[in-house]
Amino acid sequence: MRKKTTIHDIAKELNTTAATVSRALHDHPSISVATKELVRQTAVRLNYRQNKLASSLRSGRTHTLGVIIPSAEISFFGSVVHGIERIARRHGYSVLLFQSNEDPACEAEGIEALLQAHVDGIIASVTKETTRYHHYLEVKQRRIPLVLFDRVNDSLEVPSVVIDDYKGAYLATMHLIEQGYKRIAHISGQQHIKIFNDRLRGYADALRHAGFPVEDDLIAYGKVSVESGRHCADRLLSITPPPDAIVAVEDFTALGAMQSIKSKGLAIPREIGLIGFANEAFSSYITPSLSTVDQQTIKMGEEAAQLFMELGKGKEGNPPPLRKIVLEPVLMIRESSKKTGS
Amino acid sequence: MRKKTTIHDIAKELNTTAATVSRALHDHPSISVATKELVRQTAVRLNYRQNKLASSLRSGRTHTLGVIIPSAEISFFGSVVHGIERIARRHGYSVLLFQSNEDPACEAEGIEALLQAHVDGIIASVTKETTRYHHYLEVKQRRIPLVLFDRVNDSLEVPSVVIDDYKGAYLATMHLIEQGYKRIAHISGQQHIKIFNDRLRGYADALRHAGFPVEDDLIAYGKVSVESGRHCADRLLSITPPPDAIVAVEDFTALGAMQSIKSKGLAIPREIGLIGFANEAFSSYITPSLSTVDQQTIKMGEEAAQLFMELGKGKEGNPPPLRKIVLEPVLMIRESSKKTGS
């Protein structure tokens, strides 16, 4: 078992040629069932395994899907990747994962690396700090299928999967209103990220529809992190009169806000209501457990991968229609927002 | 920019050959500075990028490092991967990540996939359920450098990085004793996993050294999960007299135990002390914050990658000595174990 067996070895063994062996192994229609069977047996016997490098070099396809996520430490992304992997595997693709660490430079490097690895397509969620999209444009120009999810950018005009962030924030805010909270603040994120802006609009519209004023003072703009959540909440709680509930742009921000609220000795949900966004793993662990908005992560990943598979089918010539999938957000009501105890 | 430029294009442009271009691009010593510069400029001008597939096919090396972890949702592993990536990148390697989902079959598939991808080496942490190691043995037989971390298996005789799990559990237990807890229980994991057994021994020895009895009743064997932690704690708390502190084999188990304790209306740390193991991200978020043992994750990853780099150097002939690196555990004292309030 010292030297690796190749299709030539199999061919020699059977007094045939490499071409036949290759075709047999690929279940090519113009090969007799008999030889197919023979080839397969010999392949097993000689412990043959395909050299994907050679195959890819020749065919130009690697059956590999590149995925770029900001961080694997955010369980949301880990979960989406699961969904992607499931569909990918089902179609014979493997997944090459790259973390951008929320750094646009690193993100560009990642794309470069994936292109060099000759991935057949890229599925990505952009960095919070990304403002220029030249690296993504290059992917498009090279005609490599590109799909975005969650943190998307419409100007790129690529297929994408998101949840209805506007609606999610709307539902979250409405829920707090129904619970009897009267002065609801919002901690938002960078406005150039579409989903954060959508959530802000959802929050504002819910207030308006319920006949509440939308006060600029009650909206804090942060950087979407535990730290930033804490600072923003500190600021919000210091205004007079203070808010009696907070809609956070996502769960880590909500966690920071929770720390701030606790440190001031205020009771959640009795004195202050709190709701997050993302349904991060920790949100159900903490005390009080955090109400939040679930984003259907697995499904999001599956849809994104599915979108890629469809792109591949759009054979040269007829460009496939630009599909944007919008999933429904699901309100997860836990302790942090249950003022009425219902 | 329709067709990709190859070294032949550059060669043609400069009236030289592909070989020279290749060497120039690789900074080969026997190429004049002048031509090197010329080649490099033309490469940039023609927007050349190396086809790694072809390069790897020819050279047999991919400059890719395969990493297998049980789950990306355990922040411990995510963090170790960070450490690995840092060192890998520094040496010009990229990282191909594979999740085994704690499933030995999936783990075997992953190894197979990495071998097919022709990775230059594999760094792995084995599944909790892995009892047979044939897939890892195949890696060894194929002379692919293999390094294990955290969940290691000594019978494989490969380089590895772990922390001193025995000492970690010893320190954790001793800390509880110092806090004045008198009846300290332990929730352990699958005994065929070395680190779980080491922690059990550390717990037991700490008790002995402090003159406490080691009671079999006070040791619960679980499967290392939130669920299992809850069940084990339920059982431990129902014996008479019940324990007044618990050392959990890792943080998710501790989390389950915390839920169990809370559900019985017992106060942590006043009535029951609790300490985990791993310093998972959530451990500082929860209430009360969880005391635990930090495993120096980043360093563990860095050391593992470093070990791989050294293996590569062990040129044919002199097999490098089998190195096993043991890192020091660091006690993280938070609220859940501070009985004295000191």
Next chain:
DNA sequence: ATGAAAGCGCTAACAG
């Protein structure tokens, strides 16, 4: 239904 031949893009002897 199978074979022959021609590379995919690159690297590495071996010459000169």
Next chain:
DNA sequence: CTGTTAGCGCTTTCAT
């Protein structure tokens, strides 16, 4: 210092 030559292992026309 640079060119020549020969593939790495596989796929894919084009013949037969």
